[in-house]
Amino acid sequence: MSRLDTSSLSKEIAEARWYGGKGEEIVGVNEEDCLELEDGCALHILRIRSGSGAEDRYLYLTGEERLGGPLMQALAEGRRVQGRAAEFVFEPGAALRGLLPRSVGQRPMGLDQSNTSLVVDERLVVKLYRRLEAGEHPEIELGRFLTDTAHIAFMPAYVGSVRWGDYAIAMVQAYVSNARDGWSWATDTVVSGETAPFALLGKQTAALHGALAQVASRTATMVELRGWRQGAERQLDRALQLVGGETGRELAELAPAIRREFEAFEHLAQTPILTRVHGDYHVGQIVRFADGLRVVDFEGEPTKPMAERVALGTPLRDVAAMLRSFDHLARYVDRDVIPGDPVRIERWLTEARGAFLGGYGDHDPQLLRALEVEKETYEFIYAATFLPEWMYVAIGGMRWLMRGRAA
Numbered sequence: 001m002s003r004l005d006t007s008s009l010s011k012e013i014a015e016a017r018w019y020g021g022k023g024e025e026i027v028g029v030n031e032e033d034c035l036e037l038e039d040g041c042a043l044h045i046l047r048i049r050s051g052s053g054a055e056d057r058y059l060y061l062t063g064e065e066r067l068g069g070p071l072m073q074a075l076a077e078g079r080r081v082q083g084r085a086a087e088f089v090f091e092p093g094a095a096l097r098g099l100l101p102r103s104v105g106q107r108p109m110g111l112d113q114s115n116t117s118l119v120v121d122e123r124l125v126v127k128l129y130r131r132l133e134a135g136e137h138p139e140i141e142l143g144r145f146l147t148d149t150a151h152i153a154f155m156p157a158y159v160g161s162v163r164w165g166d167y168a169i170a171m172v173q174a175y176v177s178n179a180r181d182g183w184s185w186a187t188d189t190v191v192s193g194e195t196a197p198f199a200l201l202g203k204q205t206a207a208l209h210g211a212l213a214q215v216a217s218r219t220a221t222m223v224e225l226r227g228w229r230q231g232a233e234r235q236l237d238r239a240l241q242l243v244g245g246e247t248g249r250e251l252a253e254l255a256p257a258i259r260r261e262f263e264a265f266e267h268l269a270q271t272p273i274l275t276r277v278h279g280d281y282h283v284g285q286i287v288r289f290a291d292g293l294r295v296v297d298f299e300g301e302p303t304k305p306m307a308e309r310v311a312l313g314t315p316l317r318d319v320a321a322m323l324r325s326f327d328h329l330a331r332y333v334d335r336d337v338i339p340g341d342p343v344r345i346e347r348w349l350t351e352a353r354g355a356f357l358g359g360y361g362d363h364d365p366q367l368l369r370a371l372e373v374e375k376e377t378y379e380f381i382y383a384a385t386f387l388p389e390w391m392y393v394a395i396g397g398m399r400w401l402m403r404g405r406a407a
Contacts, residue, residue, distance in 0.1 A: 004062070013058070014026050024052055032057070033083040033088075039070050043169065045058075045169075057167065065106075067106070086164050089163045093144060094148050099123055099159055126170060126171075134165075139300075142298045152211055154294055155208075159172040177289075182283045187333055189348070190338075198355040199356065204295065205318065206361050209318070212278075218273070228265040229262050243380050264367065279313075282324075282325035316364065319357075323353055324372055324397060328397060380398075
């Protein structure tokens, strides 16, 4: 295959959902490498330079609408192909043999922002990472371990991966068919008052954290705990700078109490154990189908650098994020689905939290509360920066926490 004509790609890339440099002019697109596959499909490694001088690598696809079949064929063969700059390596997982597609039908999953996911033969999902970073990718590393070593059944089985040199460019896993996305099924539980699924989710979360602790674990240091407090306070300072109006004034009034919550990081009765964690844990990462729940997306927070996404952390940060997502869901339902019944919403929130924590088991409530307050502080930054209409969720959640209602 001849080199890709990159001269006309700048506009297409700038408008793509997966391009991370929104708002910046693209001043250079160069093809660094390319792997030609069957049926006119190809994987292109591009170096994209923005007007600020930043330069990043991205994966560009030729024949995306028919890529699933050729890519799965290469994976089944364990193909290794030397490119111009690095080797393309297809690494099949242990589960591939039982999940090889019977046909090459594919469709876009249609849920990704920063990546592209294809459903192949309704059996497999091919997740293509568009912005590339060097190093072991957490979704591949943890997916392989949890499937092949820990044998965790409540996550889609890891099936294989594709690398270009030191860069992960794709991951393949089993497709959970006939499943409902987390926000949809959980919304229904708020409306109906159902909380039993959250007891199961708590048990699964505890089992997940037990498995992740086998990857790596150690005790946190006092320097790290001090860093948690300082980081939380800097985050609050940032939120106070960004949030204006009546909400900003209310946040400023709450700020002294919020800072007192952060003091807990340096005065814990038990020094926390740090392990690998999910890293982006919320109800939207839990799909539900007839036989139960599945935890998905071990990529970590996609806006963070790879080094942060693979770093050890306290598992309670996952727990705090999940509990905050219950609160956010409840505020959405209270405003947009069944307004005018706050007592019902409050009852569901209290019972759902209790069910989840009861299923999860032993934990440090002092640390969990500080982490919840920290997480809610971030929601102000997120709303102010990306989604202003989310501000009602952030202030509602912080009011609830400051009333001392967190378990």
